[in-house]
Amino acid sequence: xxxxxxxxxxxxxxxxxxxxxxxxxxxxxxxxxxxxxxxxxxxxxxxxxxxxxxxxxxxxxxxxxxxxxxxxxxxxxxxxxxxxxxxxxxxxxxxxxxxxxxxxxxxxxxxxxxxxxxxxxxxxxxxxxxxxxxxxxxxxxxxxxxxxxxxxxxxxxxxxxxxxxx
Amino acid sequence: xxxxxxxxxxxxxxxxxxxxxxxxxxxxxxxxxxxxxxxxxxxxxxxxxxxxxxxxxxxxxxxxxxxxxxxxxxxxxxxxxxxxxxxxxxxxxxxxxxxxxxxxxxxxxxxxxxxxxxxxxxxxxxxxxxxxxxxxxxxxxxxxxxxxxxxxxxxxxxxxxxxxxxxxxxxxxxxxxxxxxxxxxxxxxxxxxxxxxxxxxxxxxxxxxxxxxxxxxxxxxxxxxxxxxxxxxxxxxxxxxxxxxxxxxxxxxxxxxxxxxxxxxxxxxxxxxxxxxx
Amino acid sequence: xxxxxxxxxxxxxxxxxxxxxxxxxxxxxxxxxxxxxxxxxxxxxxxxxxxxxxxxxxxxxxxxxxxxxxxxxxxxxxxxxxxxxxxxxxxxxxxxxxxxxxx
Numbered sequence: 001x002x003x004x005x006x007x008x009x010x011x012x013x014x015x016x017x018x019x020x021x022x023x024x025x026x027x028x029x030x031x032x033x034x035x036x037x038x039x040x041x042x043x044x045x046x047x048x049x050x051x052x053x054x055x056x057x058x059x060x061x062x063x064x065x066x067x068x069x070x071x072x073x074x075x076x077x078x079x080x081x082x083x084x085x086x087x088x089x090x091x092x093x094x095x096x097x098x099x100x101x102x103x104x105x106x107x108x109x110x111x112x113x114x115x116x117x118x119x120x121x122x123x124x125x126x127x128x129x130x131x132x133x134x135x136x137x138x139x140x141x142x143x144x145x146x147x148x149x150x151x152x153x154x155x156x157x158x159x160x161x162x163x164x165x166x
Numbered sequence: 167x168x169x170x171x172x173x174x175x176x177x178x179x180x181x182x183x184x185x186x187x188x189x190x191x192x193x194x195x196x197x198x199x200x201x202x203x204x205x206x207x208x209x210x211x212x213x214x215x216x217x218x219x220x221x222x223x224x225x226x227x228x229x230x231x232x233x234x235x236x237x238x239x240x241x242x243x244x245x246x247x248x249x250x251x252x253x254x255x256x257x258x259x260x261x262x263x264x265x266x267x268x269x270x271x272x273x274x275x276x277x278x279x280x281x282x283x284x285x286x287x288x289x290x291x292x293x294x295x296x297x298x299x300x301x302x303x304x305x306x307x308x309x310x311x312x313x314x315x316x317x318x319x320x321x322x323x324x325x326x327x328x329x330x331x332x333x334x335x336x337x338x339x340x341x342x343x344x345x346x347x348x349x350x351x352x353x354x355x356x357x358x359x360x361x362x363x364x365x366x367x368x369x370x371x372x373x374x375x376x377x378x379x380x381x382x383x384x385x386x387x388x389x390x391x392x393x394x395x396x397x398x399x400x401x402x403x404x405x406x407x408x409x410x411x412x413x414x415x416x417x418x419x420x421x422x423x424x425x426x427x428x429x430x431x432x433x434x435x436x437x438x439x440x441x442x443x444x
Numbered sequence: 445x446x447x448x449x450x451x452x453x454x455x456x457x458x459x460x461x462x463x464x465x466x467x468x469x470x471x472x473x474x475x476x477x478x479x480x481x482x483x484x485x486x487x488x489x490x491x492x493x494x495x496x497x498x499x500x501x502x503x504x505x506x507x508x509x510x511x512x513x514x515x516x517x518x519x520x521x522x523x524x525x526x527x528x529x530x531x532x533x534x535x536x537x538x539x540x541x542x543x544x545x546x547x
Binding site for chain 1: 227237370391393408
Binding site for chain 1: 459472474489490491492499500501502503504505506507508509510511513514515516517518519520521531532533537539540541
């Protein structure tokens, strides 16, 4: 049985968050639907739907990036847990040590569909994104980044176990 | 030596038995907290509100990432709006609670001398609704869990302070809750204590069993396996189902008394709900 | 209270970090309800982040993105008070937009 020393109550981050939430007014943080005309809805026709229904890594990459050639690279760093505490919410983040990254994707090989999410990264945006994905079972998770039409990736196995507590 | 001990035991057993039959919640709490502090010497008392995350680095790392933007934040915001929405009679929830309902969640469950029953925060919210001509809400999920989440968030960090007054009914409710906690039930024949005292910190398949100490402090909870918010009663029902026993009704005396006992054991720990768990 | 988006944006030095939590069921279409019926797929397809009206990130999401999605990223530039816009469209054509100022 593991005992972690020094885990403080809540996480310090949580307290910061609560303070931040209190400092910003609710109106600034939460806007109901249609309350703001500041941004138009994105164009749904740009969605790469084909990339999201593929069952292999190669077909997914081909549909998303137009190539399935991918090189494993230590310049792509991924943070993913060894064992997911719950397969429905698995924090995954990647950080690419590369210039001119234009796109990225997170793949879960043993999910019903391999593609979890993909990003278009314009100049000036850092190629490092954190998000939370669902994993249907224990699987390789792959972070792919696109640089100059070429793909680099890193992968890691994430175990998804059955919980005992419902 | 042994004979001498027995002789001594015989002479003092009568007053001891009498003392033991008198409920002594304060002594129980000291022993309860002391048990865990001795079992896990590296864990300070306040850390128990973090439940399973004291026992798995991988899980606590994931939790920290999830707490960057906690999934219960929508519930807190929705709960605040509901809490501040006027009833048709012009009053709000604030009219039913001391200090307008702000910073008082750590005092629940409370013993209500008028009815002779334990009142949880959820039941108090429903009483407020009925007093203002509104229907009761579900005690397990939904708007009531959201209102509880908001009210609890205003007590963040305050020491849990459940009071058991010198009232025979209050003491009886406490004793009934304690008995429920230690009684085995269901086809699996587990008590609450089987998992949360005896096996605390160990794994049940992929899940870490939270110690009973501090368990109530993070409720209401966003559990990833629920995909939304739930109250302590929702968890009681889930645990009963898991050991294949018949759950009680959400507003039953059994669950009120159990919440009373368990939360009293957490007295002095910092209120830290709403929380997030796998 | 439907379709909320919570956004925090903070600038430190040259970099603005954006965190967002988006209220959405993200139903995968693989899960059954209590009655045993498949819950139809319902998920965000495209989400766009803008800074002063210029796109700083486009996300393409599928059914494997978790319920109430969270995202964190950063971009160069941005200063306190600048507006960050967030908008999404899902597979049913529903949309939501919001904006928040960099803290």
